[in-house]
Amino acid sequence: MGRPGRHRPPLPLHLHRQTGSEDVVVKVLYCGICHTDIHQAKNHLGASKYPMVPGHEVVGEVVEVGPEVTKHSVGDVVGVGVIVGCCRECRPCKANIEQYCNKRIWSYNDVYTDGRPTQGGFASTMVVDQKFVVKIPAGLAPEQAAPLLCAGVTVYSPLKHFGLTAPGLRGGILGLGGVGHMGVKVAKAMGHHVTVISSSSKKRAEAMDHLGADAYLVSSDADAMAAAADSLDYIIDTVPVHHPMEPYLALLKLDGKHVLLGVIGEPLSFVSPMVMLGRKSITGSFIGSVDEAEEVLKFCVDKGLTSQIEVVKMGYVNEALERLERNDVRYRFVVDVAGSNIEEAAAEAPSN
Ligand SMILES: NC(=O)C1=CN([C@@H]2O[C@H](COP(=O)(O)OP(=O)(O)OC[C@H]3O[C@@H](n4cnc5c(N)ncnc54)[C@H](OP(=O)(O)O)[C@@H]3O)[C@@H](O)[C@H]2O)C=CC1
Numbered sequence: 155m156g157r158p159g160r161h162r163p164p165l166p167l168h169l170h171r172q173t174g175s176e177d178v179v180v181k182v183l184y185c186g187i188c189h190t191d192i193h194q195a196k197n198h199l200g201a202s203k204y205p206m207v208p209g210h211e212v213v214g215e216v217v218e219v220g221p222e223v224t225k226h227s228v229g230d231v232v233g234v235g236v237i238v239g240c241c242r243e244c245r246p247c248k249a250n251i252e253q254y255c256n257k258r259i260w261s262y263n264d265v266y267t268d269g270r271p272t273q274g275g276f277a278s279t280m281v282v283d284q285k286f287v288v289k290i291p292a293g294l295a296p297e298q299a300a301p302l303l304c305a306g307v308t309v310y311s312p313l314k315h316f317g318l319t320a321p322g323l324r325g326g327i328l329g330l331g332g333v334g335h336m337g338v339k340v341a342k343a344m345g346h347h348v349t350v351i352s353s354s355s356k357k358r359a360e361a362m363d364h365l366g367a368d369a370y371l372v373s374s375d376a377d378a379m380a381a382a383a384d385s386l387d388y389i390i391d392t393v394p395v396h397h398p399m400e401p402y403l404a405l406l407k408l409d410g411k412h413v414l415l416g417v418i419g420e421p422l423s424f425v426s427p428m429v430m431l432g433r434k435s436i437t438g439s440f441i442g443s444v445d446e447a448e449e450v451l452k453f454c455v456d457k458g459l460t461s462q463i464e465v466v467k468m469g470y471v472n473e474a475l476e477r478l479e480r481n482d483v484r485y486r487f488v489v490d491v492a493g494s495n496i497e498e499a500a501a502e503a504p505s506n
């Protein structure tokens with residue numbers, strides 16, 4: 155991704171560090187496109203550095219390992235997600251929830267311990283410390299597994315952490331995109347009654363017939379929203395833009411939880427009685443740990459879950475990002491990195 159409006163230097167496609175003693179060299183096979191890649195590429199968070207190599211739903215094959223690597227072997231099919239480093243000493247690191255380490259290193263748009271920029275999965279190869287590399291279990295196609303490494307674990311982690319795994323719970327999935335569609339699948343597999351809350355009725359038939367949702371609400375349908383008041387134990391909120399909170403807080407039962415997942419750089423608002431009268435919680439959650447990534451992969455194999463994806467070549471990536479931004483994908487793009495000529499795609503891409 156070039157810096158918008160400026161001449162872009164050539165992408166350093168083959169420049170990665172020497173294999174360290176605990177490093178795994180991964181030949182990238184597939185990489186999902188998350189809405190966070192749009193936030194990062196378009197500098198929605200104000201901290202983007204260019205040139206940038208996005209991609210944090212990475213599945214690949216191990217082609218080399220450092221001498222101290224014990225977790226992985228050459229030939230393994232593995233995954234890499236959002237985080238590739240942490241301090242290993244703080245409370246979250248010691249509790250194996252390293253995604254909450256304040257010294258976390260992001261898989262791209264960050265600086266590694268050697269002072270070099272981190273680069274994500276829209277590249278032919280990644281070099282990653284073994285701690286942040288997970289095995290893709292047999293029974294999952296590599297392209298299907300890619301979205302589980304961010305979208306999948308991002309919904310699995312809060313359901314588990316907030317005690318929302320019991321069968322029979324009534325959950326709402328707000329925003330039926332990449333993260334949201336995994337929310338429907340994971341929550342259904344836990345035995346929940348799942349209501350999709352969407353900005354339009356366009357996805358109703360797919361949500362009910364293919365994803366297995368039990369109910370579908372269009373957020374602008376005031377009558378349907380009123381009829382559903384006080385009915386949900388939780389809402390998984392994946393909307394990536396500013397939105398009102400009160401219509402959704404009204405859907406929660408006593409002690410209901412509204413879990414914010416979308417990255418929104420503007421204040422969200424609500425009046426306090428909306429949470430007081432019903433002891434409701436508004437909380438948030440950030441991806442999941444390496445352990446939880448391994449768990450969700452196993453959960454998906456055990457429950458027979460897959461992601462619903464559209465596989466594209468790297469030459470299509472800019473169009474895919476535009477389609478994702480205009481809500482035109484069912485439900486995740488996955489780039490066939492190994493099957494693309496990425497040097498050619500990079501050379502041909504407009505530099506904006
Ligand atoms: N907390 C975390 O750890 C993580 C956070 N994220 C963040 O979660 C958010 C969702 O990610 P992802 O699922 O990949 O995104 P998608 O674009 O795939 O899905 C977002 C969904 O939100 C709904 N939506 C409502 N308004 C808009 C709008 N103006 N523009 C686009 N979508 C809208 C749409 O659903 P509908 O058509 O049903 O209304 C859309 O499908 C992003 O902000 C992303 O950065 C992602 C992964 C991890």
Ligand SMILES: O=C/C=C/c1ccc(O)c(O)c1
Nearest residue numbers: 188190199236304417440441
């Ligand atoms: O897609 C994964 C990353 C999500 C994310 C969540 C919060 C935040 O501040 C980010 O920069 C990214």
Ligand SMILES: [Zn+2]
Nearest residue numbers: 188190304305
């Ligand atoms: Zn993501």
Ligand SMILES: [Zn+2]
Nearest residue numbers: 241244247255
């Ligand atoms: Zn730490």
